[in-house]
Amino acid sequence: MSNPYLLLTPGPLSTSDTVKQTMMRDWCTWDDDYNLGVVQPIRQQLVELAHCDASQYTSVLMQGSGSFAVESAIGTLMPKENGEQKAGKLLVLVNGAYGQRIAQIAQYMNIGTVTLHAAESEWVSTEALRQLLNEDAAISHVAMVHCETTSGILNPIEHYAPVVKDAGKTLIVDAMSSFGGIDIDVAGLNIDCIISSANKCIQGVPGMGFVIVRTSLLEQCEGNARSLSLDLYDQWKTMESGQGKWRFTSPTHVVRAFQQAMKELHEEGGVNSRAKRYADNHQTLVQGMKKLGFECVVEDEKQSPFITTFKYPQSDQFDFKTLYDRLKQAGFVIYPGKVTDTPCFRIGHIGEVYPQDMENLLRALEANLFWK
Incomplete structure (x- = not known):
């Protein structure tokens, strides 16, 4: 080709001919060849790629671009006020357009949001982060972008994660442009949720994102979602009970291309x-x-x-x-x-x-x- x-x-990026060729076959979303042969192995492999134990973390595939997956995670993991449950408050570290997009997503959904900024070619200060977490006890979750493609800067998760976790907060990482292209020890860094997309470093094609998340956290999220289509909890429950079944039409060709891309990542070493x-x-x-x-x-x-x-x-x-x-x-x-x-x-x-x-x-x- x-x-x-x-x-x-x-x-999107240049893909191999073999990834493109896998999209020449049609798949049935109800059939075990697809659900058990394609979807479930991908979910397991993603957890392994993140250095996570399958007994503690799970992965959920989501239709759409990477921003759809980010929105599904923010909209589902952030608690809503419900009886004795308090609403969550999100702190977003911002040094580029994609940190700003996370904040915008949260604001669209009326989630309490505060931002901590740095210039687009600089890192957000860990001391400023520590100070803000100490001053604002209402903050429950912290979100950050690993690689801000606004500038190409690589934000140091290893600096921020200990500060966030020492403060007892949930850490959400947008690793859209880094996951699969640099080693990220999700469990070792105590990251609660990491999000990426098929068409980045794993070298698949656009149309699917994925969320790797601590299972015990996701289990608490029933009823949190602000969107039917982007309900990460319900997508997870359906994939678990249906052995890889999606709630709505799966992007079958994209998912199969992603499986081939994962195979080629392994073959590369x-x-x-x-x-x-x-x-x-x-x-x-x-x-x-x-x-x-x-x-x-x-x-x-x-x-x-x-x-x-x-x-x-x-x-x-x-x-x-x-x-x-x-x-x-x-x-x-x-x-x-x-x-x-x-x-x-x-x-x-x-x-x-x-x-x-x-x-x-x-x-x-x-x-x-x-x-x-």
């Missing part, structure tokens, strides 16, 4: 091997971009291996759309910038891409330095 260009974005490839992609790209005169927005020690943001060249002749169009003609699609205060663009280095692809991109860039 030939593609007109390589997707150098944070997702697991998360650590994939993380090394992504890191090699990143290093090849950044070294070459610096030689061409580009400057990164995020400091090296805070940068993820998933997507890198570069400042616009200091030239009145530079035009991103022109560069985008020329690179697309050369076989590469890059991403516009999202950092509010800095004119920039982004290049992803995840998916079915390799260091040689980064070298080919750099050659195409060098040939199109029209502003020099």
Whole structure:
């Protein structure tokens, strides 16, 4: 299968031919071939990938984009006032658009929400987090984004998790752009819930997200959901009682492609091997971009291996759309910038891409330095 260009974005991303080929077959959502042969193994493998014990954690698959899965988790895990049960209050750590989206999701559902901000290329202060948790006893849950693809910054879960758990709060992590591409010891870090999507580092296709959550926490969430379609508790109960059955129409082709992508992750050598490839992609790209005169927005020690943001060249002749169009003609699609205060663009280095692809991109860039 030939593609007109390589997707150098944070997702959807370029997938293998074998992942695409699995979508050529149709599946019945009621049949055991699908539920027991595809859905249930995926759920088990996700728990294992997160370094979790199946007796303590479960995974739930959810139709839609990653934001659907985030909304299902926030809307279901946050308690509603009900008799003796108090309503929950959510603290969101924000240093980019996706932290802001979590806060917006909570506000749409009338969940009490407070935010703690940092600049888009900086980490939220752990001391400020500790202080706010001490000052506001009503906070029951803390949500954060692991990799903010706004800038490409990798937020240090290992710094925040002990502070959150020492304060006795529930920790929810949006690992949309990192899960499967960097090792995350969910149980070891005492994370209560982690959320990701099929079309990121596991290299599947868009249409499905998933939530890995502490079972004892999810068991307490009956009746919390603010949405019928995004009721994570009911989706879990149905998948448990129905041995992989979904409540509503399952995205069967997407799920089967995801199973193939999980197989290919294992064949590559697991998360650590994939993380090394992504890191090699990143290093090849950044070294070459610096030689061409580009400057990164995020400091090296805070940068993820998933997507890198570069400042616009200091030239009145530079035009991103022109560069985008020329690179697309050369076989590469890059991403516009999202950092509010800095004119920039982004290049992803995840998916079915390799260091040689980064070298080919750099050659195409060098040939199109029209502003020099």
